[in-house]
Amino acid sequence: MDLRFTDDELAFRDEVRDFFRSALPDSIRRKMIDGHHPSKEDLVTWTRILNAKGWAVPHWPVEWGGTDWSPVKQYIFREELQKTPAPEPLAFGVNMVGPVIYTFGNEEQKRRFLPRIANLDDWWCQGFSEPGAGSDLASLKTTARRDGDHYIVNGQKTWTTLAQHADWIFCLVRTDSSVKKQEGISFLLVDMKTPGVTVRPIQTIDGDHEVNEVFFDDVRVPAENLVGQENKGWDYAKFLLSNERVGIARIGISKARLRRVRELASLERVGDVPLIEIPRFREKLAAVEVELKALEMTQLRVVAGESRREKGKPDPASSILKIKGSEIQQATTELLMEVVGPFALPYHPEEEGRNEPIDGPDWASTAAPTYFNWRKVSIYGGSNEIQKNIIAKAILGF
């Protein structure tokens, strides 16, 4: 047992760190540090920089643009990216539908979609949740009825993140209502420009437009857009969700934010004393750092075990990563709120432009929206309560 990175791994870390520092455009870095969302153009620009380097989809198979990095190096890469802080490539493409396509799709689908995902030529969104199918996802009602060489899709998806930018949506649709609910679901790729697809924005409590409702009204989808076999979509969805959970701990993002909290708390003064020297505050901060260190070690244990695990079968311990990862991310946003203090109050909607001077320190305006927005992380990707069900079942045997 040697829990240190090897020399080779350390050299690799330095290499990716240097690259991220030099290649990330300053304007994007500034937005990330200040807690603003990168724009669509920012993400396209950054993804193409990564793709030109061959690093847009390092976890994919080599033949589709991936690398042969070990799980530990994959982890280092992701962590350094988050710590920079640089935007992560669009998860719906590279972490979700991409792996489903190269694992379960046919050759034609792989050739058609994968290179465009890696280069962010196609912006993908996720059509899973429905108004009546959240935690109980398998009860989804959107239907796809076969009609010659097409499916006719009818129904509604919701919480569809960044659908307003999307070229494509991958959907779970019901193709058989006569069987057990998990056994009548298929995985279908739908062009967002198809007639009958409507996107309606949902404004979230932080004032942002991140999620949407997507309506399907007699949408004709070519049958060749079915991934894998009809009625096997639930298996592909479980595969996708378990992949989603591994990246969800977001150690690097929490590290970057804690660093930011520490930095700002040494600038802010309480009377004559920097906030960071107030014992109650710095102990709260240290407590979150301890939790994060523990989670980092847990993540590394999962990563190190990855090469021994059956392919596509995630460690149920990854539910710990989801639960603790989201709790820690939320705790970091609370600490940032505490640093900002009264200057959390002024509201500066992002859409209304930035011509007016901001009231208070210019790093303060995102604290409250970030805190509000990040309540989502314990809800999405399988809520933390669902994760506890998974642990109880998979590990404790209930």
Added chain:
Amino acid sequence: MDFDLSEEQRLLKDSVDRLMADRYDFESRRRYAKEPEGWSRELWGAYAELGLLALPFDEAHGGFGGGPVETMTIMEAFGRSLALEPYLATVILGGGLLHHGGREEQKAEYLPQVAAGDLRLAFAHTERQSRYDLFDVAATAQRDGGSFVLDGQKSVVLHGDSADRILVTARVAGSRRDREGIGLFLVDAAAPGLSRRGYPTQDGQRAAEIALDSVRVDAANVIGDPENALPVVERVADIAMAALAAEAIGAMDEMLKLTVDYLKTRRQFGTTIGSFQVLQHRSSEMFIALEQARSMAMFAAMMAQDENVEERRKAIAAAKVQIGRSGRFVGQQAIQLHGGVGMTMEYKVGHLFKRVTMIDTLFGDADHHLSKLAEAGGLMAA
């Protein structure tokens, strides 16, 4: 990065696990506790035979050159079985102080005896006023020609009642809370002027109050620099905390296992209570707390011998915080989920709970270490 045990480490783990499974069930433990010293001489002999008592020492002194990972393996097994023997006091603390602070001839004389199971040691350091500050030493050591004369009072000396020799800290120079001026002395338990009063501890182990009244120690039994023993004491305390973290993991793991078994067999309202989601979630939370603590116990093992003292101290403090918090949560919930049964002296889970509770109070509790860590600038530099 590699989380696997080496072949030798795996063999060690298998043999310790087997020994404890064969000879340290809860009924046997009850019997061992009733022996005159409060632990089993027979098991002590078995540990010596397996090489456990020689583990951290150099081969030249009859040891195996094992590191914190080997210690972690043993302590986890001890934690699971609630072993009563003075392994921490003798091998980790006493042996550790000699190994890391002693001169060659001191090591050559005493460590082989420890390894063979013939010599029990204890570390007399804590005083009434010192709480968790390792530098707070009021006991004095006056130079008198070539020797020292020790006076003072030492409290909660783990296994101090059955030790043959006792490592004592006393102040040679400076005032009570100075980091410098502390000496470390190896004192025969039968030395004139040393008196001790042994007593049982809350977790079924033993400790002693030790009084030093003009106890003469000759120069040959000074360990290291007589005016600067603190770095060695801190170093060994860190190793001990890493070992205790592993012991706590063993105890927590056992508590979770017993709790899950209980939830699967106990029936109420016509069904096993493990079918209730509120109890499933609680046990999932126990699992998370345990695994987070396990990660930090591994981190502590990795950092316990780190050359960078500041990083080492922060890492151990962080681990102690996590172990303390997880231990409290897992322990309290294990009792709660067992209901009344968990409250009884005849059932194991309460004893595990008591042990992890007491581990938190050894070398600084979670709050103490959180405060130290925060003061030192936290784990992640800005």
